[in-house]
Amino acid sequence: LAPEHKYPAAYEDCLNATQHFLHHLEHYGVDPARVTVCGDSAGGNLAAAVSQTLAGRSDLPKLRAQILLYPGLQALDFNLPSYQQNRGVPLLFRERAAFYVLQYLNGNATNLEEVLEGSHIPIDVKLNYQKWVSPDNIPEKFKVRGYKPRVLLDCTTEVFEKVKRFCEPNLCPLLAEDTVLQQLPESFILTCEYDVLRDDGLLYKKRLEDNGVRVTWCHLEDGFHGIINSFGSDWLSFPSGKRGLDNAINFLKSL
Numbered sequence: 156l157a158p159e160h161k162y163p164a165a166y167e168d169c170l171n172a173t174q175h176f177l178h179h180l181e182h183y184g185v186d187p188a189r190v191t192v193c194g195d196s197a198g199g200n201l202a203a204a205v206s207q208t209l210a211g212r213s214d215l216p217k218l219r220a221q222i223l224l225y226p227g228l229q230a231l232d233f234n235l236p237s238y239q240q241n242r243g244v245p246l247l248f249r250e251r252a253a254f255y256v257l258q259y260l261n262g263n264a265t266n267l268e269e270v271l272e273g274s275h276i277p278i279d280v281k282l283n284y285q286k287w288v289s290p291d292n293i294p295e296k297f298k299v300r301g302y303k304p305r306v307l308l309d310c311t312t313e314v315f316e317k318v319k320r321f322c323e324p325n326l327c328p329l330l331a332e333d334t335v336l337q338q339l340p341e342s343f344i345l346t347c348e349y350d351v352l353r354d355d356g357l358l359y360k361k362r363l364e365d366n367g368v369r370v371t372w373c374h375l376e377d378g379f380h381g382i383i384n385s386f387g388s389d390w391l392s393f394p395s396g397k398r399g400l401d402n403a404i405n406f407l408k409s410l
């Protein structure tokens with residue numbers, strides 16, 4: 156776990172564990188045609204990165220599917236509509252989302268201000284990724300709760316030097332090449348309306364669909380980040396969280 160163990164430690168742990176499992180399926184009594192990876196929040200980031208890494212591998216059984224529950228998938232833009240609309244909505248405040256990803260990358264939250272205002276990535280790099288990371292790729296109905304377009308800020312080489320690994324797909328899977336995405340397995344993506352990470356999920360859904368990957372999408376209109384964590388608790392269980400989990404399970408059963 157960060158900050159003691161920085162990127163790519165968590166990614167490598169997950170990749171190593173998944174590879175070990177795929178190498179020893181017989182030992183676990185698992186059908187090689189039916190292995191699915193799943194993760195929520197930061198775990199959704201890891202599941203997405205592991206799926207991408209394994210997508211092109213011919214020496215291991217192919218994953219049957221991936222299940223991404225309100226995943227965090229990018230760190231280029233913390234001013235997308237969902238980040239603006241839900242900046243102060245528990246359980247994941249906008250500032251915390253940036254704080255966590257910086258802790259994962261560097262083991263500290265230096266440059267938090269630049270990351271929040273968007274002056275951590277040079278303009279030419281942002282323009283290069285605009286085809287994938289842009290409010291223009293978010294359907295209009297997700298902007299009605301409020302969205303202010305922002306001017307593109309440039310950044311210093313000193314700051315970019317510290318955070319340039321945000322451009323690595325193993326850290327930000329939304330930035331993987333089309334040729335990688337095309338090989339991904341069928342996917343289930345859950346997004347919540349009241350979640351800063353909502354637009355990460357929406358943008359990844361679009362990228363997968365544009366690359367011919369079948370996506371089952373579940374959007375919880377009244378959901379917030381982390382809602383599935385309290386599933387089954389007697390005093391803090393939400394109908395919406397149950398609906399999300401039921402949908403994920405139905406997806407699994409349909410495979």
Ligand SMILES: *[C@@H]1O[C@H](CO)[C@@H](O)[C@H](O)[C@H]1NC(C)=O
Nearest residue numbers: 163164165167168169170171
């Ligand atoms: C994962 O496996 C690679 C190669 O076997 C190794 O270099 C790396 O240290 C492992 N990572 C972790 C976190 O165990």
Ligand SMILES: *[C@@H]1O[C@H](CO)[C@@H](O)[C@H](O)[C@H]1NC(C)=O
Nearest residue numbers: 260261262263264265317318
């Ligand atoms: C934060 O992490 C960066 C990158 O590892 C490092 O260069 C910098 O010295 C660290 N800052 C502090 C205050 O520890």
